[in-house]
Amino acid sequence: MSIEQTGASAEIRALSVLPARREEIELHTADGLTLVGELALPAEREPVATLVTLHPLPTHGGFMDSHVLRKAAWRLPALADLAVLRFNTRGTASPRGRSEGTFDGGDAERFDVAAAIEFAEFTGLPRPWLVGWSFGTELALMHGADPAVEGAILLSPPLSRATDADLDEWDRFGRPLVALVPELDDFLQPEEARRRFARVHQAEVIGVDGAKHLWVGEASVRRVLDEIVAHVLPGHPPLPTTWAGTIGTASGADEVR
Template identity: 65%
Template sequence: MTFDPVSYEFSQPTGPAPIRASTVLPARRENIELRTEDGHTLVGELALPESGQITATLITLHPLPTHGGFMDSHVYRKASYRLPALAGVAVLRFNTRGTESPRGTSAGSFEEGIGERQDVEAAVRFAVERQLPNRWLVGWSFGTELALMYGAVEPVASQVEGAVLLSPPLHRATDAHLRLWADSAKPLTVLVPEHDDYLQPAAAAERFSLVPQARVVGVDGAKHLWVGEKYASRVLNEIVDDVTEAGSGPEGLPQVWNGPVATSAA
């Protein structure tokens, strides 16, 4: 059975409530479908602010599906739960080809990051057609490879402002792709966990030195999967700081919410 985000049941607490891992804040959420140029239908979800201006749009690219990555990988799930309400940010999540989640299964099969180029293009095209403003790619692990390989070339390059990378392994993305980002002059923020399994901060700084505009941030104590509310919150703050004019504020995004909330089963 396909999960429908309108099934969240919101209630009004008696006072300000702490924002926990499973807290869902109000947003306009809808299940969406993306169609690729090679004929695949990809499933996803779009979360928009309930009201007011959209400050930025995140087009999220999830971790490796053959190792458990999907549109509901926890940082992206929390982004969709919180950022529309806390920062006016639209969050587009989707399953790349052949990937399954509670939302459903995208058509096709995993293609080692090659066929997935068309998945990235379909997501960006959808955001453009919906007139979602200030579009940014946000890649995590395998998703960083897709962002690096395809974000600085057309048709994507002219449709996005830049990218934020979480735990880049730099397995598929090469120095040639980094040079394309350098040539594009588009902003690139690279969040690297201190204890990453694949690429740690010092090595990341060396590799990304090919991109003069890249901002490489080592995060003390963090691991590749950003497990723990402390690290998930740090990632969301860094993203909002990069993609919005107002940023997350001097103390980061609010950690309590005074309004209707729902609780996710995940």
């Protein structure tokens, strides 16, 4: 990563990395596995809330560095004072390393979700929200109704593994549930999503015109990050598109994974 000290404001681009305190972490599951991850915190302040992120399907290239989650970690500690926790679920590898165990289709991953929530709780990270993307939304719906969690934001929920029983559990749980559904999603589009999520009375389904499942492009990423901040921090101003100060530029490898 290259670092540039800017005097005037510079545009925040796809590979911009804003200042934060970043540390490698490990999560320990109840069934004895060690999962690798990263925690990004505001550089000079304590976080006001926490995003516990759940990545897309690892058998189709999803991991903790999937681009929307990575950009959340690059930007939101600086722009919104949020802590961003990313990790590889069991058997998943990234440049950070490989988590122990093997992919279990979303079943044993219940221990991974619990370990991430417990890490946030026991390290004093405030107001944890789950942010799942694709397969990660299934994990949030199936295993995320934990009293320590304030709510969940779902990006491109396919609702292929999560059942009506899981939705009913979220309805009883009563915490906020927000689904960002791309107009052109390959798996679940807004009209059907509204029908399926209707059984969760507190659910909000937001259809995003022109967007696709992978949220490719800076406009899509900014829409996602703006929606996350608006729901986690009601009343927060729109995220700026420029930054004055130190700014890094990351490698473009795996940009849309």
